Each structure stands twice: as C-alpha cells, then as structure tokens.
Amino acid sequence: MRVLIVEDHEELAHTVAAGLRREGMAVDVALDGHTGLERASVNDYDVVVLDRDLPGLHGDEVCGRLAAGDRPARVLMLTAAGTIDDRVSGLGIGADDYLPKPFAFAELVARIRALARRTRPALPPVLVHGGLRLDPSTRVATRDGHRLMLSPKEFAVLELLLSARGAVVSAEQLLERGWDEFADPFTQTVKVTVSRLRRKLGDPPLIETVPQAGYRI
Structure with a gap:
C-alpha cells in the first residue's frame, strides 16, 4: 500500500510517516499543498x-482537485477543527473520511487500511487464495495454516499480487505501489523480493512469471 502524507507540521508528518512504514506501508511526505497535489498527480x-489547514494551497482546494481528477487515491482529511459542521463540509468537498486532531495513531492506521480496501471492485478485509491467507490489518500471512515470516516488502508484494485477483502485475507497478518515491526505477529490488517471497511460500509454486509482462498468482 502506498500513502501520501500532506502535512505542513514537519515533525508530525515525519513521525506519522515513520509509524506507517513500520506498518509495512510505502509512504511519501509533502509539506505543502502545491507539492502534495503535484505528487498525487504523478504517483498512484x-x-x-491530507491536512486541511495548509499554507499556500489550502487543503480544501487540494481535496477538491483530487476528487475531480482521475487518480484512484482515497482522501483522509485531518484537521484541528473537529465540529460536526467541519466534518460535513470536509466530506462535502470530496474527502472519503475525516479525522480530527489530536488522533490516536492506531485509529489512523485502521482508517487508512479501511479506505485502501474501498477500491473498485472492493477488496475483502482478508485476502485468500487456496491455502494462502493474508490479513493486512494484523500483518499476518499463512499458507496451509503455517505462518509465513515475511519482510515488510515481501508482505507488500504478496498483498499487491493477491489484490490483483489473478491479473498480471508488472514489476513497475509493484515498485510504484510497494516502494516510496526514493526507489531506484532501474533497481533489481522487485525481482529479488519476488525471488525471496517464492522461497518462503514454498511448493507448489504460487507466483507465476509472465514473460515481458510481470507476475501473477
């Protein structure tokens, strides 16, 4: 899962980003509305x-432009103003969810995961394929009842492949969705991660390489 944090309070932004990375997410940070909108327009x-009270380009404007665009990202709006009217207006301009500050980090994680499941078509809370079972909320993956000891990136790749429901996922898509903006697009990290993941999944093999296309389960 890839997340963008748009928050002008630098310490808070990087603290939240670090926590989300520990939850296995790929996270980018923007400290103002213009940068956030630019990154959201080029990355999936x-x-x-999204912090609502941003300097320069206000969070309301960023949210409205994101909602009007063709990018699939869901918007979780943050604000220090937590009245009912504030929440209603925030949802009215295109936010998918609303969380007042201060917030509990565990609730933020739960809301992000809930929003990420609201894709088209919607994904179930637990991803299952035969004897393979992956629960993003608990960060647990098992095969035939045996827990798989996966690194955060291996877990992310497996989640993306299962979410594709048999469709081919290219190496570029895995890099885009599983790593942050600092990932080298020419690196072999996706190939290496898939190779390690295959070994941990065991036999019979589950991940198929589709020549010149990518990978699928």
Whole structure:
C-alpha cells in the first residue's frame, strides 16, 4: 500500500510517516499543498492523508482537485477543527473520511487500511487464495495454516499480487505501489523480493512469471 502524507507540521508528518512504514506501508511526505497535489498527480497512491489547514494551497482546494481528477487515491482529511459542521463540509468537498486532531495513531492506521480496501471492485478485509491467507490489518500471512515470516516488502508484494485477483502485475507497478518515491526505477529490488517471497511460500509454486509482462498468482 502506498500513502501520501500532506502535512505542513514537519515533525508530525515525519513521525506519522515513520509509524506507517513500520506498518509495512510505502509512504511519501509533502509539506505543502502545491507539492502534495503535484505528487498525487504523478504517483498512484492508495490513500492521501491530507491536512486541511495548509499554507499556500489550502487543503480544501487540494481535496477538491483530487476528487475531480482521475487518480484512484482515497482522501483522509485531518484537521484541528473537529465540529460536526467541519466534518460535513470536509466530506462535502470530496474527502472519503475525516479525522480530527489530536488522533490516536492506531485509529489512523485502521482508517487508512479501511479506505485502501474501498477500491473498485472492493477488496475483502482478508485476502485468500487456496491455502494462502493474508490479513493486512494484523500483518499476518499463512499458507496451509503455517505462518509465513515475511519482510515488510515481501508482505507488500504478496498483498499487491493477491489484490490483483489473478491479473498480471508488472514489476513497475509493484515498485510504484510497494516502494516510496526514493526507489531506484532501474533497481533489481522487485525481482529479488519476488525471488525471496517464492522461497518462503514454498511448493507448489504460487507466483507465476509472465514473460515481458510481470507476475501473477
């Protein structure tokens, strides 16, 4: 899962980003509305965590432009103003969810995961394929009842492949959705991660390489 945090309070932005990375998410940070909108226009994010009270380009304007665009990202709006009217107006301009500050980090994680499941078509809370079972909320993956000890990136790749429901996912798409903006597009990290993941999944093999296209389960 890839998340963009648009928050002008630098310490808060990087603290939240670090926490989300520990939850296995790929996270980018923007400290103002213009930068956030620019990054959201060129990268495919599952969720944008958007502070409403941004300097320069206000969060309302960013949210409205994101909602009017063709990017699939869901918007979770943050604000220090937590009245009912504030929440209603925030949802009215295109936000998918609304969380007042201060917030509990566990609730933020839960809301991000809930929004990420609201794709088209919607994904179930637990991804299952035969004896393979992956629960994003608990960060647990098992095969035939045996827990798989996966690194965060291996877990992310497996989640993306299962979410594709048999469709081919290219290496570029895996890099785009599973790594942050600092990932080298010419790296072999996706190939290496898939190779390690195959070994941990065991036999019979589950991940198929589709020549010149990518990977699928």
